[in-house]
Amino acid sequence: MESGSGNRQRNASISDIAPGSPELQRERGNMMSNTATSGTRDGTGRHGASMALPSHTKRPSEHKARIAFNYMPATSQYSPIEPTSTPEPTRRSEMDIFNDLLLQLEQLSGHEPQDLVRIYENAALLPPITHESLAELDIARIINNPKLRHDVNFDRELHFRPNTDGPRGKQKQRSAEEYWTALAAELKLYLHIGKEILTCNNAADAEYWERMMLASQKRMPGIFETIKEVLKTLVPEKDQTRVMEKLDVPMIMQEIGKGVFDLMDLATWLAKLLKDHCAPMRDEWIDQMVTKTQQGVQEGSQQRIVGGLKELLGILEAMKLVRSEIPPESDHMLISSSQDVANHQIRHLRGLLIEDTVNFQQRYHLHRMTYGRLNISRSLRWFEQETVLLQHKCTSPDQIFTTALLRLLLGDRPVNRFYETFQLDAERLKSLRTDLHNHIHLLICGDVFAASLVPNQTSPQLLAQAQHQLRATLTDIVGESRRFEASLGNIAVEIVRLALQLSGEQDCYNADMVEHAERQLRVDLSVGSMAFRNHANRLVETLGPQLCDSVRQNLKLSVMALHETMMPPVATPLFGLVGAGPVPVKEDQGPLDDVCRRITHLAVLHWHIWSPLVYCAELQQQQDALACDEADPAKRSATNSPVQSENVAHTHTAISVAGVQS
Known part of the structure; x- marks a missing residue:
C-alpha cells in the first residue's frame, strides 16, 4: 500500500488477500481511518480498483419483504456486497458518486454475459416509445404529412405499425434492447442501495447512500413520465385528474427511494383503466402485463418487472395507433389491414385526403421549389430529352410521359437515382x-x-x-x-x-x-445485355401504346374516382385487372395486367400533380396569359411587362406558401 497526503490508493483488490489473514485485517483498518477513492478505469471502461463503501452494523432480521421495491426480501438472488469502509469526511462530488454507482453495478453484475456497466452508462434515458414519438400519430401531423397524403391513394385499408425495417429500424431495435437492459440494471441498483439505506446507523452513511439512490434514478422517472403523458392523450378529460394523481412521478420516485412503492397496486389500477378505454381484444395483452409484473414482484426478478413495463408501453402504442389509423412518415409505416381501420370517422377523413391530393401536393411542392428545397432541373431535362426522342411516336405530352416512364422502369438506371418528381413514389417504382x-x-x-x-x-x-x-x-x-x-x-x-x-x-x-x-x-x-435490351424494347413497343390509352382515358376521372377504379373494394388477384373501370388492359398480356394497372394509377396521379409545375409549365403559362388577354385586352400590355409578370408569380407563391403553413 502507498500512502499520500490524506489519501490512500489500493494497488490490489481485497479479494487478492486471504479472507482471515492479518493483511486483510490491517487493510480494513487502514480503510476505516483513511479516505478511499472510487477507483480507476482501465482502457476497456471497467473499474480497476474496488470502491470504498460505508460501514454499518449487522443487518437487523426484522425487516421483511413488504411490497414491490422492498429492499430486504426474504430470499434474494443477489447477495449483499460486504461493506469495507466508511465514506470520507469530505463530501464526495457528483462525479465520484456516479463512479461509485458504476463500480457497484460492476460488482453486482458478476459473471453476466452483457457489459451492464457500459450499457447502463450509455443507453438512452427515455424509452423507445415516448409521448413525442407517438405525437406523430396526432391528426394535425397526419393531415400535414405529404408522404401520407400521397400514399393513401394507393391502398384502401391501411394502419400503422412500428417501423423496424432497414438499417434505421435495426438500429432502433438495438437501442431499445440496450434501454431495457439498462433499466433492469437500474432496478438492481435500487435493490442494493435500498438495503444499505435501511441498515445505515449514522447520518454520514445515510446521506451517502441517499445520494447514491438519487444518482441511480436515470431512467425510471422518464418511463413513468412517458406513461402519464401518453395516457393523458388516450383517456377522456374526466379521467385525466386521476391519471395525474396516480402517476405523480416525484412521489413515485420518493417511494422507490424509501422502499415503499407498491408496483402491483399501480399495475392493477392501470389494467382497469386500460380495459375501460380500449377494445376488448386488448384485454388478454393487458392481463399478460399484470402477470409479468406480479411475477417480477413476487420473485424479485428485475427482468420480469422490466418485461411488464415493456408490455405496458406496447399497449399504449397500440391504443394510439388504433386511434390514428393513417400512417406518418418517420417512425411508423404503412401496412395493409382488414381490422382496426374500418372506423367511419377515419374512412371519412381518408376520402377527404384523397380528394385533396392534387391541391395539397402542388402547394407543398411549389413551396419547396420557391425556397430552393426541391430542384426539378433533372426531371425537366429528362422529360425534354424523352420528348425529342419520342415526339415522332407520341402525339401529346401525357403520352410522351407515359412511354418515358415505362422506358425508365425497363432501363438499367439504379433505383436510388429516380428523378426528384418521383421521390414520393420511390418504393412503388422500385x-x-x-x-x-x-x-x-x-x-x-x-x-x-x-x-x-x-x-x-x-x-x-x-x-x-x-x-x-x-x-x-x-x-x-x-x-x-x-x-x-x-x-x-x-x-x-x-x-x-x-x-x-x-x-x-x-x-x-x-x-x-x-x-x-x-x-x-x-x-x-x-440488365445491360443485348438479350435484355431486346426484350425491353419489345415491351415498350407492345405495352407502351396500351398504357398510353389507359392513362389518357383515366385522366378524365377525378382523383377519388381514379382511386375507386384502381383500388376496387374486392381483392385483386395476383394477375388480372379486376374492376379497372373504363381502361382494362388487354387480356393477352396476362402476367402484366396488374403491373399495367399500377403504372396507370401512378402515372395519372403523377401527371395531375406535376404537369402544371414541371412538364407543361411553359404551355400552362402561355394558356393562362392568353386567357387573361381574351378576358381583358386592356391588360395585354401590363401582362407582357416583366415587372408585372414577376408580381403575379410572387402573388401565387405567397398564396401557396400560406396554404401550406395553414
Whole structure:
C-alpha cells in the first residue's frame, strides 16, 4: 500500500488477500481511518480498483419483504456486497458518486454475459416509445404529412405499425434492447442501495447512500413520465385528474427511494383503466402485463418487472395507433389491414385526403421549389430529352410521359437515382421495376430453353405448355427474392431437364447442356445485355401504346374516382385487372395486367400533380396569359411587362406558401 497526503490508493483488490489473514485485517483498518477513492478505469471502461463503501452494523432480521421495491426480501438472488469502509469526511462530488454507482453495478453484475456497466452508462434515458414519438400519430401531423397524403391513394385499408425495417429500424431495435437492459440494471441498483439505506446507523452513511439512490434514478422517472403523458392523450378529460394523481412521478420516485412503492397496486389500477378505454381484444395483452409484473414482484426478478413495463408501453402504442389509423412518415409505416381501420370517422377523413391530393401536393411542392428545397432541373431535362426522342411516336405530352416512364422502369438506371418528381413514389417504382425485370428474366429463360431443344421436333402446342410449366417452376426456384443471378445453377438444371423430357430422352441430366445453359444465362440475364435490351424494347413497343390509352382515358376521372377504379373494394388477384373501370388492359398480356394497372394509377396521379409545375409549365403559362388577354385586352400590355409578370408569380407563391403553413 502507498500512502499520500490524506489519501490512500489500493494497488490490489481485497479479494487478492486471504479472507482471515492479518493483511486483510490491517487493510480494513487502514480503510476505516483513511479516505478511499472510487477507483480507476482501465482502457476497456471497467473499474480497476474496488470502491470504498460505508460501514454499518449487522443487518437487523426484522425487516421483511413488504411490497414491490422492498429492499430486504426474504430470499434474494443477489447477495449483499460486504461493506469495507466508511465514506470520507469530505463530501464526495457528483462525479465520484456516479463512479461509485458504476463500480457497484460492476460488482453486482458478476459473471453476466452483457457489459451492464457500459450499457447502463450509455443507453438512452427515455424509452423507445415516448409521448413525442407517438405525437406523430396526432391528426394535425397526419393531415400535414405529404408522404401520407400521397400514399393513401394507393391502398384502401391501411394502419400503422412500428417501423423496424432497414438499417434505421435495426438500429432502433438495438437501442431499445440496450434501454431495457439498462433499466433492469437500474432496478438492481435500487435493490442494493435500498438495503444499505435501511441498515445505515449514522447520518454520514445515510446521506451517502441517499445520494447514491438519487444518482441511480436515470431512467425510471422518464418511463413513468412517458406513461402519464401518453395516457393523458388516450383517456377522456374526466379521467385525466386521476391519471395525474396516480402517476405523480416525484412521489413515485420518493417511494422507490424509501422502499415503499407498491408496483402491483399501480399495475392493477392501470389494467382497469386500460380495459375501460380500449377494445376488448386488448384485454388478454393487458392481463399478460399484470402477470409479468406480479411475477417480477413476487420473485424479485428485475427482468420480469422490466418485461411488464415493456408490455405496458406496447399497449399504449397500440391504443394510439388504433386511434390514428393513417400512417406518418418517420417512425411508423404503412401496412395493409382488414381490422382496426374500418372506423367511419377515419374512412371519412381518408376520402377527404384523397380528394385533396392534387391541391395539397402542388402547394407543398411549389413551396419547396420557391425556397430552393426541391430542384426539378433533372426531371425537366429528362422529360425534354424523352420528348425529342419520342415526339415522332407520341402525339401529346401525357403520352410522351407515359412511354418515358415505362422506358425508365425497363432501363438499367439504379433505383436510388429516380428523378426528384418521383421521390414520393420511390418504393412503388422500385416494386414495378422489379416486376418488369422479373418478367423479362422469365422470357430470357424461355429463350434459353427453346434453344436447348432439337429444332423442328416439338409442336408449337407442346412448346407453349412446356414454357408455361417452366415459368411456374422457375418462380418457385427464385422465390420471393426473385434474384435470378443467385440461382443460375438450379435454373440451368431445370431448363435442361425439361428440354430432355420434351425431346423424349430417358436421361434427365446432361452436364454439357447444363454448363452451356448456365453460361448463356449468366450473359443474357444481365440488365445491360443485348438479350435484355431486346426484350425491353419489345415491351415498350407492345405495352407502351396500351398504357398510353389507359392513362389518357383515366385522366378524365377525378382523383377519388381514379382511386375507386384502381383500388376496387374486392381483392385483386395476383394477375388480372379486376374492376379497372373504363381502361382494362388487354387480356393477352396476362402476367402484366396488374403491373399495367399500377403504372396507370401512378402515372395519372403523377401527371395531375406535376404537369402544371414541371412538364407543361411553359404551355400552362402561355394558356393562362392568353386567357387573361381574351378576358381583358386592356391588360395585354401590363401582362407582357416583366415587372408585372414577376408580381403575379410572387402573388401565387405567397398564396401557396400560406396554404401550406395553414
